[in-house]
Amino acid sequence: MNLLYSLDLLGTAAFAASGALAGIRRDMDLFGVLVLGLVTATGGGTLRDLLLGDTPPFIFKDETYLYLSILVSLLVFVFHKHMDFLHHPLLYFDAIGLGTFVVIGTGKALDFRMGFIGSVMMGVMTATAGGMMRDVLSTQVPLVLQREVYASACLAGGVLLYLLHLTPLPRSWALLISALAVIVLRLLAIFYNWSLPRAAHDSNNR
Amino acid sequence: MNLLYSLDLLGTAAFAASGALAGIRRDMDLFGVLVLGLVTATGGGTLRDLLLGDTPPFIFKDETYLYLSILVSLLVFVFHKHMDFLHHPLLYFDAIGLGTFVVIGTGKALDFRMGFIGSVMMGVMTATAGGMMRDVLSTQVPLVLQREVYASACLAGGVLLYLLHLTPLPRSWALLISALAVIVLRLLAIFYNWSLPRAAHDSNNR
Amino acid sequence: MNLLYSLDLLGTAAFAASGALAGIRRDMDLFGVLVLGLVTATGGGTLRDLLLGDTPPFIFKDETYLYLSILVSLLVFVFHKHMDFLHHPLLYFDAIGLGTFVVIGTGKALDFRMGFIGSVMMGVMTATAGGMMRDVLSTQVPLVLQREVYASACLAGGVLLYLLHLTPLPRSWALLISALAVIVLRLLAIFYNWSLPRAAHDSNNR
Numbered sequence: 001m002n003l004l005y006s007l008d009l010l011g012t013a014a015f016a017a018s019g020a021l022a023g024i025r026r027d028m029d030l031f032g033v034l035v036l037g038l039v040t041a042t043g044g045g046t047l048r049d050l051l052l053g054d055t056p057p058f059i060f061k062d063e064t065y066l067y068l069s070i071l072v073s074l075l076v077f078v079f080h081k082h083m084d085f086l087h088h089p090l091l092y093f094d095a096i097g098l099g100t101f102v103v104i105g106t107g108k109a110l111d112f113r114m115g116f117i118g119s120v121m122m123g124v125m126t127a128t129a130g131g132m133m134r135d136v137l138s139t140q141v142p143l144v145l146q147r148e149v150y151a152s153a154c155l156a157g158g159v160l161l162y163l164l165h166l167t168p169l170p171r172s173w174a175l176l177i178s179a180l181a182v183i184v185l186r187l188l189a190i191f192y193n194w195s196l197p198r199a200a201h202d203s204n205n206r
Numbered sequence: 207m208n209l210l211y212s213l214d215l216l217g218t219a220a221f222a223a224s225g226a227l228a229g230i231r232r233d234m235d236l237f238g239v240l241v242l243g244l245v246t247a248t249g250g251g252t253l254r255d256l257l258l259g260d261t262p263p264f265i266f267k268d269e270t271y272l273y274l275s276i277l278v279s280l281l282v283f284v285f286h287k288h289m290d291f292l293h294h295p296l297l298y299f300d301a302i303g304l305g306t307f308v309v310i311g312t313g314k315a316l317d318f319r320m321g322f323i324g325s326v327m328m329g330v331m332t333a334t335a336g337g338m339m340r341d342v343l344s345t346q347v348p349l350v351l352q353r354e355v356y357a358s359a360c361l362a363g364g365v366l367l368y369l370l371h372l373t374p375l376p377r378s379w380a381l382l383i384s385a386l387a388v389i390v391l392r393l394l395a396i397f398y399n400w401s402l403p404r405a406a407h408d409s410n411n412r
Numbered sequence: 413m414n415l416l417y418s419l420d421l422l423g424t425a426a427f428a429a430s431g432a433l434a435g436i437r438r439d440m441d442l443f444g445v446l447v448l449g450l451v452t453a454t455g456g457g458t459l460r461d462l463l464l465g466d467t468p469p470f471i472f473k474d475e476t477y478l479y480l481s482i483l484v485s486l487l488v489f490v491f492h493k494h495m496d497f498l499h500h501p502l503l504y505f506d507a508i509g510l511g512t513f514v515v516i517g518t519g520k521a522l523d524f525r526m527g528f529i530g531s532v533m534m535g536v537m538t539a540t541a542g543g544m545m546r547d548v549l550s551t552q553v554p555l556v557l558q559r560e561v562y563a564s565a566c567l568a569g570g571v572l573l574y575l576l577h578l579t580p581l582p583r584s585w586a587l588l589i590s591a592l593a594v595i596v597l598r599l600l601a602i603f604y605n606w607s608l609p610r611a612a613h614d615s616n617n618r
Binding site: 151 | 229232234235236237238239241242252259263265266269272276283286343344345
């Protein structure tokens with residue numbers, strides 16, 4: 001499905017940019033920026049493939065993802081001072097990546113005949129684990145564990161795809177609808193500044 | 207062996223509670239608390255299965271572990287202010303989990319014909335790697351690397367099971383004795399506040 | 413190839429020593445020091461084997477690496493106050509480990525018919541991922557992402573081996589030449605204090 005592949009590459013580029021920017025913000029050298037770009041863009045799908053036992057992971061079967069991540073990280077490294085005009089488009093591309101990664105992950109888990117929770121987890125992990133690795137390598141508590149309806153949009157999309165997969169709807173429609181649901185939820189969350197509840201916890205004794 | 211399975215689920219619940227509490231302490235949102243609960247409870251066994259090449263890992267073959275971890279994390283998220291009465295029982299359940307996870311890990315490694323160090327490592331990893339992942343995701347130096355006779359109890363249990371496996375003792379007895387050894391050692395360590403030696407290191411120049 | 417195996421063990425010992433020292437510097441107990449020594453020495457190759465789908469990883473097939481890492485970590489734990497005379501030799505052994513790990517990683521990836529970027533990545537990862545795990549477990553931003561021509565020497569060696577592998581040169585020569593290139597680059601980088609460019613980034617707003 002060519003549309004999905006195009007969206008996948010667009011999302012990969014957006015995730016690589018976010019990783020490279022995190023590396024620059026942490027004063028890493030060129031190699032560090034490359035590693036953070038690569039890990040953010042491809043870490044989630046790589047972990048999914050390891051867990052599914054589908055080795056070597058997708059990035060080594062189609063090196064396009066690796067070349068693209070490296071190219072984007074290099075561009076960010078060189079031009080990051082002149083990227084302000086990209087701030088808004090990157091938010092959209094990131095949301096598109098999120099939706100695409102979720103449906104690719106959950107879809108692949110369904111092909112591997114995983115159960116309900118497993119399939120949803122694979123989708124959420126594909127979309128969020130790369131960002132978690134980026135944050136761990138920058139010694140920060142992963143952003144996705146703390147803020148906004150980011151992971152929840154992924155959860156919703158994974159559940160929706162699982163349900164649609166039980167209906168006679170063609171797979172390509174199910175993928176498209178679920179990806180759109182994630183993207184719309186994510187953009188609404190940014191627009192209205194939604195957030196998940198936090199446990200009321202006495203912050204004096206941290 | 208039904209007793210071992212019951213103890214395994216009890217330990218899973220205790221580990222999930224410890225993970226969820228760590229998430230609440232670090233001000234994570236609901237998703238973060240769920241992830242920390244899941245990772246703490248199932249991360250060690252998942253890493254073991256990845257290393258053994260037994261994919262997908264056990265949690266995707268029997269989703270009970272996932273449902274249980276999510277349920278416990280949700281309960282902790284909602285009721286964590288009223289859990290003081292659970293403080294002591296949780297220490298016991300945690301020790302039971304520790305013993306059970308060690309013998310399941312080392313036992314599985316023996317089934318896969320691993321050597322001595324490999325089998326013991328698999329047991330220790332099954333019991334401790336989930337907690338390490340919890341700490342890394344909370345950007346804290348893993349507790350298990352710093353304090354008390356926690357990992358050492360696991361080491362002792364793994365070695366004991368390896369030795370018993372060389373004798374004609376039935377496997378179920380070997381598992382039970384080794385798990386008990388870990389649990390007793392761990393509870394004695396808590397009770398007497400034992401700790402491992404630390405290298406005498408000049409803490410001025412850290 | 414016996415020379416390569418000897419160099420591999422020498423590098424493993426040097427990496428284990430660096431991990432154990434990091435554990436001591438972070439006030440870890442004996443178990444923590446052992447884990448950091450093990451992870452630093454064997455983590456890179458283990459991750460490589462997981463990604464290649466070659467499970468269980470090499471350390472479980474030849475437990476020499478595990479025994480050696482544990483022995484070295486124990487020695488460092490006991491004698492670390494009297495190791496100053498080892499400071500210089502350790503830098504050389506570390507460089508030898510770096511070169512050996514790169515060519516072993518890239519060489520194995522070539523045997524698994526990986527592409528260009530994949531093969532080079534496998535070499536770099538074999539040499540650097542263990543150190544990254546050491547730093548993440550010590551909650552520090554991985555050193556290799558921040559300083560000096562460490563990873564770049566690995567990159568150069570991986571690329572060189574890939575290119576030599578396209579020529580009719582015997583494999584053992586290609587491995588030796590590429591490993592030497594990494595070692596020499598690394599020692600020159602230490603000697604002349606080379607470093608990679610950093611993105612000019614306004615450090616006020618970090």
